[in-house]
Every structure is written in C-alpha cells, then in structure tokens.
Amino acid sequence: MPSRWPPVGERLRDVAALLETEHLTKTYAGGSVRALDGLDLALEPGVTGLVGANGAGKSTFFRILLGLTHPDSGTARIGGVDVAGDPVGVRSRLGYMPEHDCLPTDQTAADVVATLGEIAGLPSRAARQRASDVLDLVGLDEARFRPIEGFSTGMRQRTKLAQALVADPALVLLDEPTAGLDPQGRHEMLDLVRRLGTFGISVIMATHLLDDVQTTCDHVVMIDAGRLVASGHTESLLHTTGVVRVDVGLHGAALVTALADRHPTLLTDGTVELAVDGDDDLDAIVAAVADAGLPLHGLTSQRSSLDDVFLADHQQRTAG
Amino acid sequence: MTAVDRAGRVYDRGYRPYDGELGGRAAARLALFRASVRRALGMRRSWRQKLFPWVLLAIATVPAVVNVGVAYLTRDQFEDAIEIITYREYVGVSTALLVFVGLTAPDVICPDRRHRMLPLLFSRPLTGADYVVAKVGAIAAIVFAFGFLPQVLLFVGQMLVSDAAIDYLTDNAEVLWQVPVAVALLALYYASLAVAIASFATRRIVAAAALLILLLVTSITAGILAGPEERHLPGAIDDGGSAWAAVNLLAAPLHVRDLVFEGEIVDGRLVGVAGGPAIALAVYLTVVGASLGTLLWRYRWVEA
Numbered sequence: 001m002p003s004r005w006p007p008v009g010e011r012l013r014d015v016a017a018l019l020e021t022e023h024l025t026k027t028y029a030g031g032s033v034r035a036l037d038g039l040d041l042a043l044e045p046g047v048t049g050l051v052g053a054n055g056a057g058k059s060t061f062f063r064i065l066l067g068l069t070h071p072d073s074g075t076a077r078i079g080g081v082d083v084a085g086d087p088v089g090v091r092s093r094l095g096y097m098p099e100h101d102c103l104p105t106d107q108t109a110a111d112v113v114a115t116l117g118e119i120a121g122l123p124s125r126a127a128r129q130r131a132s133d134v135l136d137l138v139g140l141d142e143a144r145f146r147p148i149e150g151f152s153t154g155m156r157q158r159t160k161l162a163q164a165l166v167a168d169p170a171l172v173l174l175d176e177p178t179a180g181l182d183p184q185g186r187h188e189m190l191d192l193v194r195r196l197g198t199f200g201i202s203v204i205m206a207t208h209l210l211d212d213v214q215t216t217c218d219h220v221v222m223i224d225a226g227r228l229v230a231s232g233h234t235e236s237l238l239h240t241t242g243v244v245r246v247d248v249g250l251h252g253a254a255l256v257t258a259l260a261d262r263h264p265t266l267l268t269d270g271t272v273e274l275a276v277d278g279d280d281d282l283d284a285i286v287a288a289v290a291d292a293g294l295p296l297h298g299l300t301s302q303r304s305s306l307d308d309v310f311l312a313d314h315q316q317r318t319a320g
Numbered sequence: 321m322t323a324v325d326r327a328g329r330v331y332d333r334g335y336r337p338y339d340g341e342l343g344g345r346a347a348a349r350l351a352l353f354r355a356s357v358r359r360a361l362g363m364r365r366s367w368r369q370k371l372f373p374w375v376l377l378a379i380a381t382v383p384a385v386v387n388v389g390v391a392y393l394t395r396d397q398f399e400d401a402i403e404i405i406t407y408r409e410y411v412g413v414s415t416a417l418l419v420f421v422g423l424t425a426p427d428v429i430c431p432d433r434r435h436r437m438l439p440l441l442f443s444r445p446l447t448g449a450d451y452v453v454a455k456v457g458a459i460a461a462i463v464f465a466f467g468f469l470p471q472v473l474l475f476v477g478q479m480l481v482s483d484a485a486i487d488y489l490t491d492n493a494e495v496l497w498q499v500p501v502a503v504a505l506l507a508l509y510y511a512s513l514a515v516a517i518a519s520f521a522t523r524r525i526v527a528a529a530a531l532l533i534l535l536l537v538t539s540i541t542a543g544i545l546a547g548p549e550e551r552h553l554p555g556a557i558d559d560g561g562s563a564w565a566a567v568n569l570l571a572a573p574l575h576v577r578d579l580v581f582e583g584e585i586v587d588g589r590l591v592g593v594a595g596g597p598a599i600a601l602a603v604y605l606t607v608v609g610a611s612l613g614t615l616l617w618r619y620r621w622v623e624a
Contacts, residue, residue: 066443088445092342096443102436111364118351120444121342133336163440168338199335 017080018171018202019043019065024074026060026226035060036071037226043204047197049213049220049234050206051310057226058206059099062173065204067091078171092121095164095172099179099206102160105149109140109159112148113166120167127166134162138192154185161192165201172196174205178212190216210310222310229310244282246272247298248289258292259285273302348446349454356428356458373424373462379416381470388477395481407495408581410471411502412574417467417510418532425459425514426527434522438619448619452515452612460504460511467503475499502580509573509608516611519618535570542568546589565589566599572607575600 024039035057052058063069064076067087076083083090103112110131117127135144138158143151148159157177164172177193178186194216196203207213213220213234220237222229230237245267248255252270262285264274276282282299289296343351362369387404394402405413432438441451475495482488514531521527545564565571571588578585579597590596 068439068442088345088447091443092344092445094443096439098436098439100436102440104431104435104437106365106431108364115351115355116440116444118355119348119441119446121344121347122338123340123343124351126338126340130338137335165335167342167444195335200337201335 017042018045020077022075024071024076026071034226039228045202046218047203049217050204051210051213051220052223053208056223062175066096093170095169097160097164097174097177099176103148103156106147108145108147109135110144113163116163117166122167130166134165138162153180157189171202176207242275243273243302244276245300245302248294249297251294254292255294258288345445345450348444349450352454353458356455359428360424360462376416376420377466380466381473384470384474387474392481407499411577412506417463421463421510421514422528422531426518426521426524428455428458429515429518430522430524449616451619452615456511456515459515460507463507463510464503467506468500471499498581502577505576506573512608512611516614519615538567538569561589561591561593563593563599566603569607572603576604
C-alpha cells in the first residue's frame with residue numbers, strides 16, 4: 001500500500017486497496033439516525049457498484065470520502081491516504097458526479113467544464129483543452145458550445161460526467177449516473193462508465209439499480225441502513241442456484257410429461273425449469289429429451305441475481 | 321456500438337491522461353475568483369450582461385469628465401481651477417457603485433445555490449473559507465477598479481489642464497495613497513456586506529432590494545435618532561452632533577473615507593461627536609467582520 005497519494009498521471013491500478021474503511025459510523029439528528037453503522041470495507045481498483053436503497057447511506061458515504069463531512073468514528077483511506085487527515089489533497093484526485101441537477105444553465109458546457117477544471121487545479125489552457133477532450137469523450141463534441149439550458153437529461157448527465165473527469169482523477173464517485181435516463185441513454189451512460197475502467201480510472205458508482213451494477217461493475221458493495229450487506233467480485237456473488245432451464249421449442253408440455261418424476265415447471269415462454277443435483281442429473285435430462293424425440297435448443301444453468309442476494313439478506317435480517 | 325459511434329464519428333481518440341502539474345487550494349481560489357470576475361463583468365455571456373457593468377462604469381466616470389471638462393473650459397477665466405468635486409468626495413459619492421454591487425454580488429453567489437453547484441465546487445480542493453475569499457474578493461476587486469479608474473481619470477485630467485502639471489502632481493501627492501486606500505476600504509465594505517446578504521437569497525433582485533432597503537432603513541433610522549442635519553450647517557448651533565449617526569450603514573464607509581483623507585470626520589451628523597472616529601471605525605469593522613463571519617458560517621458545511 002502506498003504511503004502517499006500517487007502523482008498526477010499515475011493510476012491506482014497497482015494499489016492493493018483503493019479504498020479502506022474501518023468501523024465508519026455517521027449519525028444525524030443527535031444520534032437517532034444512523035446513516036453509516038460501523039462500515040468496514042476494502043475495495044480494489046476497478047469499477048465498483050455501491051448498491052443500496054434510498055437512505056441506505058450512499059450519499060453520506062460519498063460525502064465522507066470527499067472530506068465534506070466527518071464520520072463520528074472510524075476512518076476512511078483512499079489510496080492509503082487518510083481522508084480526514086488530508087481532505088483537500090484527497091479531493092484534488094477525486095472526481096464527483098452528483099445525482100441531482102447541478103449545472104448553471106446559462107453557460108455552455110465547454111465553459112462550465114473548463115471552469116471546474118481550473119478550480120480543480122488545472123492551468124487555464126490545459127483546462128480548456130481537457131474540457132474539449134472529455135466532452136468529446138462523453139459524446140458532446142458538437143454540443144459543447146451550446147448553453148446547457150437547451151440540453152436533454154442525457155446530455156446534462158454526460159456534462160456532469162465530463163466535469164468529474166476533466167482533472168484526470170484517480171477515482172470517480174458517480175451518484176446514480178443513470179437517474180432520469182431513458183433505456184437508450186442508460187445503456188450509453190453505463191457504456192461510458194465501463195470504459196472508464198479500461199482507461200485506468202477507478203469508479204465507485206452508487207445506484208439502487210442492481211441490473212446496472214450487474215452489467216457494469218467488477219465489484220459490488222451492498223449496504224442497507226448504513227451497514228454492509230455484501231462485498232466482493234460481482235461474479236462471486238452470483239452463485240448457481242441448482243436450477244436448470246431446458247428449451248425444447250414448442251414441446252415443453254411433452255418434456256414435462258417425460259420428466260414428471262423430477263417435478264418440472266412449464267414456464268410461460270415454453271421452457272421447462274427443474275432442479276438438478278450434479279452433472280449426472282444433467283446427463284439424465286439430456287438422455288430423457290433424446291428418448292422422447294424432442295429437439296434440444298438449450299440447457300442453461302440458472303444463477304442468482306444481485307436482487308436475490310440483496311433480498312435474501314434483507315429477509316434474513318427482517319426475520320432475525 | 322458506443323454512444324460515440326452512434327454520433328457518427330469515424331474515429332475515437334479515447335482518453336488522454338493529464339501529466340502536468342495540478343494546483344492546490346491557492347489555484348482553486350484564484351480560478352474561482354477569476355470565474356466570478358468574468359461572470360460579474362458579463363464575459364462569455366450575452367451582450368445584455370456585458371452592457372450593465374460598463375454602463376455603470378461610464379456613469380461613475382461622469383463627474384470626473386465634467387470636472388475636467390469645466391476646468392479645461394474655464395482655465396483662462398479663474399486663477400484657481402474650478403473644482404466641482406474633490407478626490408475625497410468622489411470616493412463613494414456615485415450611487416452607480418452601490419447599484420452595481422447590489423445587483424452583481426447576488427449574480428456571483430445566488431446561481432451557485434440555485435443551480436445546486438456547491439457540491440461540484442466543494443468536491444474540488446476548495447474550502448468554505450476559500451469560497452468566501454474568492455467571491456468577496458471578486459466583487460471587491462471590481463468595485464475597487466470601478467471606483468479607482470474614474471479617480472485616475474480625474475487626477476490625470478486635472479493635472480493636464482493645470483498650468484503646471486508637475487506642480488499639480490507634487491501639490492496633490494498625498495491623494496496618490498489616500499484614494500486607493502479609501503476606495504479599497506469602500507470596496508471591501510460594499511463587497512462583504514452585499515455578498516453576505518446575497519448568501520441568504522436565491523433571486524438576484526431580492527438580494528439587491530434587501531441590501532438597498534437595509535442601507536436606506538439604517539440611514540433613515542440614524543436621521544431620526546440623530547436629529548436634523550441643519551444644526552451642523554455653518555452658522556447653526558452645534559451641539560456636538562450625535563453618536564446615533566453611526567447607525568447609518570450607508571455613511572459608515574464614508575466616515576472611514578474622511579478619516580483616511582482628513583484624519584477626522586468632516587461630513588454628516590457624526591461630526592463633532594466625542595470619539596466619533598473610533599465609533600465610525602468600530603461600526604465599519606463590525607459590519608465587515610459580521611458580514612465575513614456570516615459568510616463563513618453560511619459555507620461552514622464544508623468541514624475541511
């Protein structure tokens with residue numbers, strides 16, 4: 001772990017722990033509202049999804065990472081640097097994209113991003129050049145000289161992302177970057193977020209949309225009521241469920257009859273779902289399909305989604 | 321297919337890292353200061369926004385132009401040049417400066433809150449104190465420039481129309497420091513008070529009205545409490561004035577201006593009051609201190 005923040009241009013790719021928190025706790029209203037409740041985290045560089053319902057503590061977590069509010073107890077270190085010890089220094093290497101509208105509508109995107117680049121520490125000429133580059137990157141090459149008041153929601157979201165990138169941050173905090181976007185805009189925004197990871201920029205993306213995380217992020221952190229629910233590689237959280245789905249075209253009913261002893265379920269799309277226990281069961285199903293003279297179009301193992309992981313934990317704690 | 325591809329571009333330059341130096345708090349403060357000055361002067365904005373400050377500067381310059389013009393036209397008729405306005409009187413005499421501050425201070429403060437830009441600004445290497453310094457500094461710098469440039473015009477014009485320019489310069493050498501100091505104190509007063517009031521408003525016109533109403537109300541209140549002005553006119557019975565005149569926040573910077581130029585208060589109802597200069601200074605410092613303190617409190621949410 002480095003003892004100091006990496007210099008400009010150096011990425012956090014080789015840092016063992018991008019972000020570490022120990023017993024991070026933050027309360028409001030005299031302690032009656034616990035926004036964060038002893039959060040222990042260790043994140044690697046990459047694209048991380050921070051998942052939680054509204055009020056789960058995501059925004060408070062971001063404010064603490066930005067040094068804009070102090071935790072009641074616990075510590076947060078980014079790239080080995082204690083946020084509370086050097087908040088201004090940490091902020092100089094972070095980019096932040098808030099969830100809400102935050103752009104002056106009477107200025108052009110180029111002016112806004114360049115000005116924010118200068119305030120982030122870039123020399124004036126470099127700020128204008130980089131504003132042009134990042135607006136180009138997010139797909140606002142021709143629109144950058146137009147006032148923001150004429151921008152669509154998607155264009156505003158891209159401008160917000162551009163201002164977060166203009167000073168070449170080592171880590172970008174994105175708060176609900178797909179909020180308010182139509183499916184097309186959402187797809188494009190998530191594509192941009194994925195690309196940031198390939199540029200060596202680490203990302204923490206707060207969202208309540210588990211699908212966005214599942215398709216975009218290398219790592220997942222789930223929090224609920226300020227507490228850690230799950231954390232790890234996205235793939236590691238998506239375990240197999242022991243259920244397979246068999247596609248035999250229009251002959252689902254015939255397959256249900258052939259496999260009646262295994263209690264299959266005929267789904268509305270004509271596929272058949274049934275529980276298995278090991279590879280021998282899979283071989284037996286394939287043999288049964290062949291014996292019945294049915295065409296085997298597909299045999300897929302069903303995996304849990306992040307929704308399943310989140311709901312399972314929530315139900316467990318509710319029951320407890 | 322990426323968003324960029326869909327836009328019809330034939331190539332994608334990708335992402336280019338920045339390998340130069342990044343400034344810290346000082347650079348952030350300076351950048352915010354410059355952005356605020358640009359905004360106040362209407363730069364990179366519509367022509368309407370540009371027109372307003374320069375019209376006000378022109379209005380503030382009118383007394384200097386008139387004074388120099390009259391001095392030029394009457395240079396052969398009188399032994400001493402006609403002086404319509406003195407350098408002391410010219411500091412803060414133009415309401416154009418006050419109107420400018422009233423309308424421009426909200427314009428550099430209010431949009432940041434109305435557009436919810438503060439999280440964007442404070443996610444950069446900037447603290448609440450840096451923000452206050454940059455914003456007040458920007459307004460103060462413009463007020464100083466708009467208050468000082470007409471004085472320069474007046475001084476240079478008077479010097480050129482005088483019989484002996486060098487003699488004029490040496491005879492009036494003291495104004496070379498008195499004017500900038502007095503204008504700077506006036507600029508700090510106007511800027512800190514106007515920005516502090518604007519920090520509580522979201523609409524420009526509301527903030528401007530609040531500033532002018534505050535100054536007007538304190539002026540009227542001081543007038544009522546201190547009694548009529550006439551008793552201080554030449555020939556009138558002078559009862560020593562009234563310390564209540566210090567309540568007039570409109571006159572507070574003018575009292576300090578008098579102290580810079582004359583070492584005593586020479587205008588208004590605070591004339592002749594025992595300890596008047598100390599009271600005037602105390603009021604000035606209290607208003608500036610309270611205004612800056614209020615601003616630091618308003619932006620305290622950035623804890624570090």
